[in-house]
Amino acid sequence: xxxxxxxxxxxxxxxxxxxxxxxxxxxxxxxxxxxxxxxxxxxxxxxxxxxxxxxxxxxxxxxxxxxxxxxxxxxxxxxxxxxx
Numbered sequence: 001x002x003x004x005x006x007x008x009x010x011x012x013x014x015x016x017x018x019x020x021x022x023x024x025x026x027x028x029x030x031x032x033x034x035x036x037x038x039x040x041x042x043x044x045x046x047x048x049x050x051x052x053x054x055x056x057x058x059x060x061x062x063x064x065x066x067x068x069x070x071x072x073x074x075x076x077x078x079x080x081x082x083x084x
Contacts, residue, residue: 001013002016002028003028004016004028004034005028005029006029006037006038007030007051008051009052011028011030016028016030017029017030019035019039
């Protein structure tokens with residue numbers, strides 16, 4: 001199956017739109033909403049909650065925040081242990 005160039009979701013066979021650029025690059029879109037956002041409005045998928053790029057980015061941010069909080073807790077525990 002082919003994935004949508006904007007939303008990142010899989011497109012069922014027999015549906016969607018294919019756009020071919022002048023340089024030969026093929027872009028698949030699952031609907032006109034995705035096509036308009038990508039080609040017409042030049043929007044980035046990372047900024048929209050209904051795209052896979054946004055979900056992937058948010059998951060990465062959440063993991064980084066958790067790791068940072070864990071590292072801070074370990075550092076504080078080490079500092080407390082050193083003070084005693």
